[in-house]
Amino acid sequence: MSAAATREGTSPAEFTGIDFSATGKQLGYGHVVHSDNVHDGSVIPVPVAVISSGPGPVALVVAGTHGDEYEGQILAHELIRELDPAQLTGTVIVVPAANSPAVRGAARVSPIDAGNLNRSYPGNPAGGPTEQVAALIAGQLLPRADFVIDMHSGGSNSTYLPSSFIYRGPEEALWRRKLRAVRHLGLPYAMVVAPLLEPGSLSSAGDLAGIPTISTELSGAGTVDRSALETMRRGLPALLASLGIAGPGAETGAEPCAEPQWLELVPESPVTSTAAGLFEPLVDLGDTVVAGQPVARVHFIDELDRPPRSFAARTDGVVAILRRPTLVAPGAHLLHIAPPLDISTI
Template identity: 50%
Template sequence: MTLHIPRIPGIDFAAVGKQFGHLEIEHSDNENDAAVIPSPLAVIGGGDGPTVLLIAGTHGDEYEGQVLLQELIRTVQAEDVTGRLIVLPALNICAVREGRRVASVDGVNLNRAMPGSAAGGPAQQIASIVAEELIPMADYVMDIHSGGNASEYVPSAFVYLGPTPELWAAKVAAVTAFNAPYCVAVKPMLKAGSISGAADLAGVPMISTELGGRGTVSVPILQRAKEGLRSLLGHWGVLKDESKPLASQSAERPIHWVQLTAEAAVHSTMAGLFEPLVVLGQKVSAGDVVARVHAVEELDRPAKEFHSPIDGVVAIVRHPAIVNVGTTLVNIAVDHGTTPPEGNHVPS
């Protein structure tokens, strides 16, 4: 039995072994007539078992996931796998090549483009393959993000609440297995067109991440994420000899659950130089001064202070110091401690 996807040439998804290929993205511009943009892909098949889809490089300036999946592809062999790993380490290949959040070829945020269009530009075509072909094939999905060039997050798993009690329970178990220091929870279907939303619509359990950021790779964050990824793949039953009792893992290094709400973001109301007055993971109270912005040319103008809108934990901090009106300076998350948000946050 063979299983081929026309837009992923040369790959038999039913085969045992390790295969390398690409998503075939058509693109024609002033310099190239009917050219192909190849988004690299590896498939590691070990026979009967679950299918896990692993994605990084959805945003090109987020590097931790790209490193994680590159290493996974090279170190995991078919005999290590029960089922199938589908690995896309540089999904938005044009953005990855440029080291930018979105690619200049189309300016489209791939994580807002689902379900995409086979007749659209590069990001729309990639989104179409992911949403229409790969997610429906998968039993589990992980999309690895970080803060990129513009921001830094507490090192965390990242999940949409709900959309059903069963999917939420599966996500909580996956978060526990991955065991990042934090888990950031957000409302169901937070962003239209996201990969998380596409997985929820397909009924496939998925977690994302936010592993630091600042346009670089943190050694301690990467090391813990390597351990967590293998633990998660063991929990999902696709990687042999990597399972660990979830209760034991959680007790060893408890996960700190936080939730981003509509009140989380602190936006600048002036252009200038951003001075953070808090650090990631710091607890703050409503009204605390969390940032200042200094006018660049108006030397007699006092710095403007910005205050936390709520009690909570500093979950995200802006990285570049130059800001404009509307730039997000910090995000303050509601603190749930070591307890996941309750079921009353999940829509019925």
């Protein structure tokens, strides 16, 4: 326990308003303790809802890991309001604003400690605010879960094809459960990345704990995509039903949705700027391109007689991620191209 936690008389892993052994709908918060000019003598609340009918499978639903990713936050709040414990056969734990300072600041990272929650797992209960949140989720919520869905979007800096986003493996049984969940969720695309791609992410924490974990990328651009919302409003109840947890508008044992288009992010996917200036995309999200095809250019701001620098695709595939801010610096990924993936070969 941190010295700050001792002074406040509470542990960073403590919850108010939540009894995990109780049934019904409980709305509470986890405690994050931090002493600065604003938060001294208080806690930073991390909202948590637990909706339970008693014994049965447990789903953990997380949103607001990055504060400027909004589709998942809206879906999580809707889930909290609409789930009826009497309709469940198990428990749904919902964390709608995991990095609550980032959510309130409309920022990717916490404005308190610049912490990126999705690079902070398993966390540290005696650390800074973001490390405490990671420890709260990884130490107190993740072990209760039979399945985890971590909802992301592109945020202010990028737009993604609306997709499920899954790490390979880490072993066969867990991988098959992820594939089944992706098919029930019903997003039009599914992006596959390397095992344990980001060691500090919730997906990696779930894989290391042996708990099937999938993520989403629901458009982005720092706004709300209505089409992605509607797809997820159908997909989340279907996913809960497939896990043996009944939900509104879903029947237990529901059939999977149509097969998504499977894509893979590979080392050649990023198209990276080597110039500073104004980014002009030459392709749109979802376009199919071939290696060597011009896909972007950057216009120089001060060199008025200099033509723009052109950038080409490094692999065949689909434009899966597109940068949003027009002003770029060297090293900025302008877009990502994801080759199609034959999922039957994995």
